[in-house]
Each structure stands twice: as structure tokens, then as C-alpha cells.
Amino acid sequence: MLKFWGVLWLIWMGFAAAFASADEIQLTQFKVENPKALVLWLPSERGVLPQEKALAQALEQQQISVWMPDLFESYFLPIAPSSLLKVPVADVTELIAQFQKQQPSLPHYLITSNRGATLALKALAAKPKSQNLGLIFLNPNLYISTPEPGKLAEYWPEVSRVNYPIYIRQAELAPSRWHLQALQEQLNMRGSDVFIQLLPKLRDRYYFRADANAYEQDRAQFLAADLMQSMRLLNPYLAEKRFNSAVGQAEIATEIKVPDRKIGLQVYQGLANKPLALPSFEGNMVSLTDLHGKVVLLNFWASWCPPCVHEMPSMANLKTQLNQKPFEILAVNLAEERAVIKQFKQQHPLNFPVLMDLQGQAVQDWQVFAYPSSYLIDKQGKIRYALFGSYDWQNPQALNIINELIHE
Incomplete structure (x- = not known):
């Protein structure tokens, strides 16, 4: 009997994810009456983090309204890297469109971290025209998968299909910092203005690591102010009309098989x-x-x-x-x-x-x-x-x- 109900629950989860829509995405809003800017904070593969909610509250205190969708809860998905690939990209594209309709005269920014950057670019690649939107990526992971030793990393195709002002905040203590030039070249292919800030003596995920050292904990206290500085630097580039590759949702949705990680030598x-x-x-x-x-x-x-x-x-x-x-x-x-x-x-x-x-x-x-x-x-x-x-x-x-x- 327990096995039957377990199977039934998995079937229900599949139907729920299939029939949910952008209008049904669970959304936490940190709103102010006269905002200076608006932020859409997409979750990474680690879900909606309490540290990121605290950052949204800190931005709210600086007159910045924040939308924080819970994509995992909305689609009944477990919090895991593979779950981000199951979020309907078309719904995220529509969510971004709804977000940009809010007070269109104000600057709009999309913030995300790690593999959340992949979902963001997949959704944005389906928007042929865009304006007044800047992207801020915290330690983005835009590889299809970590390559086997000796092989070059493959980026998701959407990385080279978008045209946005992009600010990357990259921790120094991470192997990916040595491959930033290759990432910048991919992002530049459609004309994106890409700015990279290397963060000395910090590890990836420093602002929410369970093993964060004293220096990382100290720097995490300044992240809200650092994000505001990133917004100010991107602001002059938002007015430019930008055009992405002419890619439809059907092509964006084309499944790329992520290879399973091989264990052992x-x-x-x-x-x-x-x-x-x-x-x-x-x-x-x-x-x-x-x-x-x-x-x-x-x-x-x-x-x-x-x-x-x-x-x-x-x-x-x-x-x-x-x-x-x-x-x-x-x-x-x-x-x-x-x-x-x-x-x-x-x-x-x-x-x-x-x-x-x-x-x-x-x-x-x-x-x-x-x-x-x-x-x-x-x-x-x-x-x-x-x-x-x-x-x-x-x-x-x-x-x-x-x-x-x-x-x-």
C-alpha cells in the first residue's frame, strides 16, 4: 500500500509540474512604495536560501523592490541541480516579461548564482528584443556538466545567444576563475557587455557556506552593498536596445542530455x-x-x-x-x-x-x-x-x- 501511494505521489508531482504556469509560480515580494530599481532574484540549484532572503530585505531597505520566486516549490521539485532542468523555461520567460512590465521606467535587474545563471539565460534567449534589464551573476556555472579531465567544458548554447549587460562577481578561490576569459568570449558573441569582478580570498558560495571562515562571514555582510554597486555600474548600459538570436521556445526547449558523472578512476x-x-x-x-x-x-x-x-x-x-x-x-x-x-x-x-x-x-x-x-x-x-x-x-x-x- 505504501508503495502504491508513493507511485501515485510521483505521478501527481509530474502532472503538477506539467500544468503549472508562470501565473502560479509562488512569489515572495519585498516591495517599497517608491523604488529606485526592481530586482528579480532567481534561485540557484540550492533553492531559495534564507541568506538570499536576508539580502532581499537589505535591498528593500535601500528602496529596491525584489521579486523572489520559489521555482522548486511551485513545480513540486526537490531541491537539486537536476531539478532546475525540469523547470519550464517558457514559464520563466513569461515571469521575466511580467517582471519587466512593472514600472518600466525604472532599472530592472536579474540576480542569480551558480546554475541559476543557466536557467536565466535559457529563459532570456527566447526573448528576441530586450531593454532596461541588467544581469548580475554570482559565481555562475554555465557548463552543461563538469567535463571529464582532459576535455574542454561545453557551455549551454544559450550562453552565446543573448545580448545583455552582465556583471559577474566571481570568487577567486574556485577553479572556474581561471576560465573566465573563455566564458567572457562566449557571452560576447551576441554583443553582451560583460564586466567581471574577481573577489580575492573568497570561495564560491561564501555568503551561505556552512564552513565559512571569519573573512567570508565578514565579506558576506557587505554583499547587499556590493550588489547595489554592481547595479550602478550596469545602469548606463540598460537604455540600449538589444537583440538576442532569433531562437524560439521550441529550440530553447530542445533537450541536451547531461552526462552522468563517472565514479572512480x-x-x-x-x-x-x-x-x-x-x-x-x-x-x-x-x-x-x-x-x-x-x-x-x-x-x-x-x-x-x-x-x-x-x-x-x-x-x-x-x-x-x-x-x-x-x-x-x-x-x-x-x-x-x-x-x-x-x-x-x-x-x-x-x-x-x-x-x-x-x-x-x-x-x-x-x-x-x-x-x-x-x-x-x-x-x-x-x-x-x-x-x-x-x-x-x-x-x-x-x-x-x-x-x-x-x-x-
């Missing part, structure tokens, strides 16, 4: 030989070519990345276990200061070299889009296996593969 399919020569923390130059004859585990990491820190002990244990064999681990750090790494090494004793990628060149050469990312390189210097994400390097799969490479 995978056979590497990118460029097999890549250069790497970086100074170690101690100041010695380390090159992959000098390590021919050894199997190498190359790991890209940062101290601010919890999954990176989580896998470090298993890497250290792996090095100890294979200490008498032709095997080495190289841990490439993402442009952190020496003092930060020194403190990390004191707290987490490591028995393998830490390499300093101060300019992020190796991150770009190796097309690293997620942290941690790891590569297994054979004794001839050829990349054979790779993965992104934290991994237990003492599990049987890893040990078997490494030993096979050692005995080749």
Missing part, C-alpha cells in the same frame, strides 16, 4: 602528453620529464577545498605503501600564498612534493575545471587514467591500476 581520453614544470614549495624545479621511469599521481588541490583536504591522508598512506617502488605523487597547489601552504603542511604532514602554480598556468594547460582533479601517468610520461573529485587512494581499484602501471 576512468581511462583518460584527452591529450596523452602534457607538459608540467613547476617549482616545489622548497624551491626546487620539478618536471614530469625528469620523472620518466616512475608512475606519477598528479593531483590538483587547494587548502580551501574540503574534498582536497579529505583525500590527502590516503595519498600520504599510498606514498608510504609504495615507497620502495618507482612511484611518485605531485600535488599542484592552486596559486595560494606560501604562508598558507606552510601552515597547511604543519597541520597535515605530507610525504610528497607540493608544487606552486602561482599563475594558474598548469590549471589552464591541464584544463582543470574541478577540485580536486587527479591524473595517473605511466612510466613513459603518458596520461592513462584520471578523475575529478575526492578519492580513496588505497581502495583496491586504485592499488590494482597503479601496480599494473608500475609493472608494465
Whole structure:
């Protein structure tokens, strides 16, 4: 009986999502009588956050009216990245149109973060003409999916189909900051004016992270004021008449299959030989070519990345276990200061070299889009296996593969 009602509930959820419309979207409004501007705040894959409601209230106090739709609740969808792909794009397009009809003489802004930027651009790409609308993206994630190591990221096609003034606020401590030029080039293809502000010493999602440090908590207190500054900088560009690509809703709605994330070490399919020569923390130059004859585990990491820190002990244990064999681990750090790494090494004793990628060149050469990312390189210097994400390097799969490479 319980199974029957569970199936019935899932069927009802499907019908509810199918028949909901833009007029039925649940909407929280923070309204003022004589606003200076209007904001539509679209949720990210994490839903409507209490921290973002607090930001809306702070903007309200500065005479800015805010619309905050709850798309997950409106369509009976669980809060998850995959759910954003199930929100009807046509409804969001209509919601934006209704929003822009409110006090049309005032500046209008759309704010969202992370994967919410994808939904925003999908909805906006269906609007052939637009005016008086600026976009503010917080750490936007506009990739179809995180690419497998060695492959280039694919952007959603709508990224290159829109023409808007866009302000991107990008945390410095995130792999995506090294790929901002590529994103800007995609957004510029239809003429969008794109402005990027890099936020030093901050991690992605800093204003609502459960593990936010003291500096991130302090900067979060200024985010409402920072958003207002972004609006002021975009304001001169709002009057321009803009034209998006002539794309209809049918084409926008065309489903692109998002590949499932592969778990564990995978056979590497990118460029097999890549250069790497970086100074170690101690100041010695380390090159992959000098390590021919050894199997190498190359790991890209940062101290601010919890999954990176989580896998470090298993890497250290792996090095100890294979200490008498032709095997080495190289841990490439993402442009952190020496003092930060020194403190990390004191707290987490490591028995393998830490390499300093101060300019992020190796991150770009190796097309690293997620942290941690790891590569297994054979004794001839050829990349054979790779993965992104934290991994237990003492599990049987890893040990078997490494030993096979050692005995080749």
C-alpha cells in the first residue's frame, strides 16, 4: 500500500509540474512604495536560501523592490541541480516579461548564482528584443556538466545567444576563475557587455557556506552593498536596445542530455602528453620529464577545498605503501600564498612534493575545471587514467591500476 501511494505521489508531482504556469509560480515580494530599481532574484540549484532572503530585505531597505520566486516549490521539485532542468523555461520567460512590465521606467535587474545563471539565460534567449534589464551573476556555472579531465567544458548554447549587460562577481578561490576569459568570449558573441569582478580570498558560495571562515562571514555582510554597486555600474548600459538570436521556445526547449558523472578512476581520453614544470614549495624545479621511469599521481588541490583536504591522508598512506617502488605523487597547489601552504603542511604532514602554480598556468594547460582533479601517468610520461573529485587512494581499484602501471 505504501508503495502504491508513493507511485501515485510521483505521478501527481509530474502532472503538477506539467500544468503549472508562470501565473502560479509562488512569489515572495519585498516591495517599497517608491523604488529606485526592481530586482528579480532567481534561485540557484540550492533553492531559495534564507541568506538570499536576508539580502532581499537589505535591498528593500535601500528602496529596491525584489521579486523572489520559489521555482522548486511551485513545480513540486526537490531541491537539486537536476531539478532546475525540469523547470519550464517558457514559464520563466513569461515571469521575466511580467517582471519587466512593472514600472518600466525604472532599472530592472536579474540576480542569480551558480546554475541559476543557466536557467536565466535559457529563459532570456527566447526573448528576441530586450531593454532596461541588467544581469548580475554570482559565481555562475554555465557548463552543461563538469567535463571529464582532459576535455574542454561545453557551455549551454544559450550562453552565446543573448545580448545583455552582465556583471559577474566571481570568487577567486574556485577553479572556474581561471576560465573566465573563455566564458567572457562566449557571452560576447551576441554583443553582451560583460564586466567581471574577481573577489580575492573568497570561495564560491561564501555568503551561505556552512564552513565559512571569519573573512567570508565578514565579506558576506557587505554583499547587499556590493550588489547595489554592481547595479550602478550596469545602469548606463540598460537604455540600449538589444537583440538576442532569433531562437524560439521550441529550440530553447530542445533537450541536451547531461552526462552522468563517472565514479572512480576512468581511462583518460584527452591529450596523452602534457607538459608540467613547476617549482616545489622548497624551491626546487620539478618536471614530469625528469620523472620518466616512475608512475606519477598528479593531483590538483587547494587548502580551501574540503574534498582536497579529505583525500590527502590516503595519498600520504599510498606514498608510504609504495615507497620502495618507482612511484611518485605531485600535488599542484592552486596559486595560494606560501604562508598558507606552510601552515597547511604543519597541520597535515605530507610525504610528497607540493608544487606552486602561482599563475594558474598548469590549471589552464591541464584544463582543470574541478577540485580536486587527479591524473595517473605511466612510466613513459603518458596520461592513462584520471578523475575529478575526492578519492580513496588505497581502495583496491586504485592499488590494482597503479601496480599494473608500475609493472608494465
